Amino acid sequence: MPVDEGTVQEVLGVLDPNKLSFSLLFRTIFIFAVGLLVIRLIMRTVDRLMRLHKDVFGLHKQIRSIIRVSLWVLLILILLGSLEVDIAPLIALLSVMGLAVSLALQNTLTNLAGGMTILAAKPFQSGDYIQADGIEGTVDSIGLAYTRLTAFDGKRISVPNSQMSSAKIVNFTNHDEGRRVDLTFSASYNAPTQTVKQALQAVVDSIPQIKPDPAPVIWINAYQSSAIDYVVRVWTDSSDYWTVYYALMEGVRESFQKHGVEMTYNHLNVHLDSR
Numbered sequence: 001m002p003v004d005e006g007t008v009q010e011v012l013g014v015l016d017p018n019k020l021s022f023s024l025l026f027r028t029i030f031i032f033a034v035g036l037l038v039i040r041l042i043m044r045t046v047d048r049l050m051r052l053h054k055d056v057f058g059l060h061k062q063i064r065s066i067i068r069v070s071l072w073v074l075l076i077l078i079l080l081g082s083l084e085v086d087i088a089p090l091i092a093l094l095s096v097m098g099l100a101v102s103l104a105l106q107n108t109l110t111n112l113a114g115g116m117t118i119l120a121a122k123p124f125q126s127g128d129y130i131q132a133d134g135i136e137g138t139v140d141s142i143g144l145a146y147t148r149l150t151a152f153d154g155k156r157i158s159v160p161n162s163q164m165s166s167a168k169i170v171n172f173t174n175h176d177e178g179r180r181v182d183l184t185f186s187a188s189y190n191a192p193t194q195t196v197k198q199a200l201q202a203v204v205d206s207i208p209q210i211k212p213d214p215a216p217v218i219w220i221n222a223y224q225s226s227a228i229d230y231v232v233r234v235w236t237d238s239s240d241y242w243t244v245y246y247a248l249m250e251g252v253r254e255s256f257q258k259h260g261v262e263m264t265y266n267h268l269n270v271h272l273d274s275r
Contacts, residue, residue: 028082035075043068063116111145114161118142123169129179129238132167135159138238152242178211178235181244185252186227188262193220193228199259200232203251209240227264
């Protein structure tokens, strides 16, 4: 939409120092000073709210910029109105430009809306280990358009916020207790229950990354056809999850051997008739 030449001439005419009255100039300066003060107060409030959500700082910087630009555009329109300039064509032009920008940046705006949804709902935060629609990893950052994860193998994954905000999210991190590690081990029916538990407890006690509270637990989980399943449940920090996981996996076999516990495997007993 072209800018009306008459509007431009009107603005330039009003801004002519020879045509500015003292009252009009004073009113404009007063509105500018009040507007500047209001913008500063609003931005301070925004900054104060941002400090409550440091985990999504990347998204906040973008939101802060959008708010600042919007406030300045509004103040300029108010100043032009105070100078008795017809701002209707300018508003129409900004509307058309806004529509064109929104169509061009449709995906980005959708991701921004998804990021704001994540910010409001807080299904996870930086440092959490999550799973979302088959994608899992540790949350590194929540940005304007993408949430970035680090997978177990070190790969960096960038997930659009529009996808993340609509996904089914499983958060494995409990900030009060840490992350839970559940592993199941099988032992022979011939092994006494207490002996098996002692062997498993010895492994748990040897891993310093395991939290003492909540206390680790070792239970009988199921009776299979040729073995008894024991579940080991411990808690650790999210950053130590895989360290604890593999320490348990590697330590149990050695501990079973020391305690004389047979680790079972699927097998079939065949009895032949000697007749």
